[in-house]
Amino acid sequence: MELTKPLDALNQARDQRILVExxxxxxxxxxxxxxxxxxxxxxxxxxxxxxxEAKRNLGRILLRGDTIILLSPQKGQ
Amino acid sequence: MELTKPLDALNQARDQRILVExxxxxxxxxxxxxxxxxxxxxxxxxxxxxxxEAKRNLGRILLRGDTIILLSPQKGQ
Amino acid sequence: MELTKPLDALNQARDQRILVExxxxxxxxxxxxxxxxxxxxxxxxxxxxxxxEAKRNLGRILLRGDTIILLSPQKGQ
Amino acid sequence: MELTKPLDALNQARDQRILVExxxxxxxxxxxxxxxxxxxxxxxxxxxxxxxEAKRNLGRILLRGDTIILLSPQKGQ
Amino acid sequence: MELTKPLDALNQARDQRILVExxxxxxxxxxxxxxxxxxxxxxxxxxxxxxxEAKRNLGRILLRGDTIILLSPQKGQ
Amino acid sequence: MELTKPLDALNQARDQRILVExxxxxxxxxxxxxxxxxxxxxxxxxxxxxxxEAKRNLGRILLRGDTIILLSPQKGQ
Amino acid sequence: MELTKPLDALNQARDQRILVExxxxxxxxxxxxxxxxxxxxxxxxxxxxxxxEAKRNLGRILLRGDTIILLSPQKGQ
Structure with missing residues (x-):
């Protein structure tokens, strides 16, 4: 699926599991x-x-954007 | 409960105990x-x-947003 | 006392002693x-x-906001 | 190819492999x-x-701009 | 003297000696x-x-604001 | 050549070799x-x-502005 | 000479030698x-x-503002 801007990559990953570093x-x-x-x-x-390995189960978390380096959908695209 | 934007997660957690890192x-x-x-x-x-372990009891605190990495409601959602 | 926004917490603490980290x-x-x-x-x-322990008496100080992590009124609320 | 502004360099590299540091x-x-x-x-x-050496295969990733130092198309121009 | 906003503290200290950290x-x-x-x-x-102790005499200096933690008039207020 | 503003120094160095730290x-x-x-x-x-010494030949690179300390044309002005 | 705002100090130092840290x-x-x-x-x-001691002669340099702590005209005022 083509992307017009970077955040489209997140729109396509909504409700999917993603990795955040x-x-x-x-x-x-x-x-x-x-x-x-x-x-x-x-x-x-x-x-x-x-x-x-999973270290902590946190339920819902809100991560502040300026602490993030990388986001990656866990399934291919 | 569905979220339209990230801060909705905090709106839903108002008056609940949350973890802030x-x-x-x-x-x-x-x-x-x-x-x-x-x-x-x-x-x-x-x-x-x-x-x-609880180290200090501080009463009311105001944390500056740009020092925050993560907020998490202590009860599930 | 209810708060509408974070800085209300400072408005209520005006002329009181507060801790700043x-x-x-x-x-x-x-x-x-x-x-x-x-x-x-x-x-x-x-x-x-x-x-x-008190290390320095400084009289009046102006602290730049972006160096602050936490403010806390020294009396409860 | 001439560049009017820095991001033109990325426009010309769309769909090509690039290095990001x-x-x-x-x-x-x-x-x-x-x-x-x-x-x-x-x-x-x-x-x-x-x-x-390639250490991790990540599929699609979104890198936050403010963590980036350098981008370089892998083929010359 | 009352202050309406933080920079009033500097207005009142104009032409006085201040400490900057x-x-x-x-x-x-x-x-x-x-x-x-x-x-x-x-x-x-x-x-x-x-x-x-005084280490360097610099004459006039311009300090960039975002490097400053604290300013304090050297005389009380 | 006189400069009205800092970026004029880069305008005058276009297509010349420059050092970036x-x-x-x-x-x-x-x-x-x-x-x-x-x-x-x-x-x-x-x-x-x-x-x-030259360590890596990178072809075209885009350096993010906020990582830069210093730019200097390699020939005098 | 009186200053209305900080950058007036630089206006008065134009074409003079200054120290930048x-x-x-x-x-x-x-x-x-x-x-x-x-x-x-x-x-x-x-x-x-x-x-x-002078370590490097660089000719013309452009220093990015957000890397600067201090500017000081080398002659008094």
């Missing part, structure tokens, strides 16, 4: 529920991942 | 009283959490 | 005299606190 | 699908490169 | 000549202070 | 092709310089 | 040719100063 090196996986132009992002059923 | 690694738990688009956040009955 | 780890206590939307904050009779 | 030192290679004025960038078939 | 830990004392909303600040007869 | 300490030399008010900068035939 | 600790001396409201600054005949 933060500037402090931590990683979260969860179901993408909402985001905005600052990349503020809400995940449901979120887990913090450490060394490839 | 900061860029410097510190964690606070308290009752969410107010927030704005910068994620400036006011918690009542706030406690600083260190290694999973 | 900065990104570099330093802490100040003083009487809140003025603040703005950037959280630029003026304290009177300010003291820098180190390990829970 | 981040402030934390990590490197990604992938096919450029979308970008915006903040340099938020979407790559498809993205790989994280460590010491010149 | 920067994010990198350095301290300057000088006569306040000018400032703006970003806290860009000009001091005359400025001295850099290290361990409570 | 980044906040992370790395240095690039290349032919200046484009820039904008954020100092986002495109160099052609770019080389990364380490200890005064 | 950066957030990374480096120091430059050169003839002030141009600046803007972000403190982007062009120096001619610029030298990098290390431990009080």
């Amino acid at each position: 933060l500037k402090n090196g931590s990683q979260f996986v969860g179901k993408l529920k909402a985001f905005d132009v600052h990349l503020n992002t809400v995940l449901d059923d979120a887990q913090e991942i450490v060394d490839g | 900061l860029k410097n690694g510190s964690q606070f738990v308290g009752k969410l009283k107010a927030f704005d688009v910068h994620l400036n956040t006011v918690l009542d009955d706030a406690q600083e959490i260190v290694d999973g | 900065l990104k570099n780890g330093s802490q100040f206590v003083g009487k809140l005299k003025a603040f703005d939307v950037h959280l630029n904050t003026v304290l009177d009779d300010a003291q820098e606190i180190v390990d829970g | 981040l402030k934390n030192g990590s490197q990604f290679v992938g096919k450029l699908k979308a970008f915006d004025v903040h340099l938020n960038t979407v790559l498809d078939d993205a790989q994280e490169i460590v010491d010149g | 920067l994010k990198n830990g350095s301290q300057f004392v000088g006569k306040l000549k000018a400032f703006d909303v970003h806290l860009n600040t000009v001091l005359d007869d400025a001295q850099e202070i290290v361990d409570g | 980044l906040k992370n300490g790395s240095q690039f030399v290349g032919k200046l092709k484009a820039f904008d008010v954020h100092l986002n900068t495109v160099l052609d035939d770019a080389q990364e310089i380490v200890d005064g | 950066l957030k990374n600790g480096s120091q430059f001396v050169g003839k002030l040719k141009a600046f803007d409201v972000h403190l982007n600054t062009v120096l001619d005949d610029a030298q990098e100063i290390v431990d009080g």
Whole structure:
């Protein structure tokens, strides 16, 4: 599916599980529920991942956009 | 409950206890009283959490939005 | 007292002593005299606190908002 | 091909493989699908490169613009 | 004297000696000549202070506002 | 040649080789092709310089303005 | 000479040699040719100063404003 702008990639991933990596090196996986132009992002059923293993189950989390390095849908596109 | 934008997740958590994690690694738990688009956040009955234990009782605190990495309602959604 | 937005918490604390913690780890206590939307904050009779003890008496200080992590009224609410 | 402004360099590289280097030192290679004025960038078939070798296959990734140092088309111009 | 907004504290300190502390830990004392909303600040007869002693005499300096943590008039208010 | 504003210095250096130093300490030399008010900068035939020696030939690169400390035309003015 | 706003200090120093100190600790001396409201600054005949000695002769340099801590005219005022 073609993309006109970067956030289209998130629109296409709504309600899918995505990986989010933060500037402090931590990683979260969860179901993408909402985001905005600052990349503020809400995940449901979120887990913090450490060394490839789930470390904490956090339920719903809101990640501040300016702490994010990378977002990636967990299924291909 | 569906979310149109990320801050809806905070609207739904008003007056509930939430976890807030900061860029410097510190964690606070308290009752969410107010927030704005910068994620400036006011918690009542706030406690600083260190290694999973309450370290300081702070009463009301105002956290500056740009120091925040993650907010999470302490009850599921 | 209910809050409509985060800065209401500071409006209610005007002329009271508040605690301010900065990104570099330093802490100040003083009487809140003025603040703005950037959280630029003026304290009177300010003291820098180190390990829970007053280290420096500074009189009036203006703290730049973007260096602040946390503000907390020293009396409950 | 002449450039009027910096982002023209990305327009000319659309659907080509590009190298992206981040402030934390990590490197990604992938096919450029979308970008915006903040340099938020979407790559498809993205790989994280460590010491010149592909370390992770990530599929589609969205990199936040403010984490980027350098973008470079992998073919000359 | 009452303050309506934080920068009033600087207006009242014009032509007085003030202390300025920067994010990198350095301290300057000088006569306040000018400032703006970003806290860009000009001091005359400025001295850099290290361990409570004057280390460098700099004459006039312009300090960029976003490097400043704290400004404090050297006389009470 | 007189300058009215800082970016005039880059206008005069268009298509010349310039040195660019980044906040992370790395240095690039290349032919200046484009820039904008954020100092986002495109160099052609770019080389990364380490200890005064060319380390990598990168072809065209786009450097994000907020990572740049210094730009300098390699020939005098 | 009185100053209405901080940048007046730079207007008065045009074509004079000034000292510029950066957030990374480096120091430059050169003839002030141009600046803007972000403190982007062009120096001619610029030298990098290390431990009080000229280390590099750079000719013309453009320093990005947000990397600057301090500017100081080398002659008094």
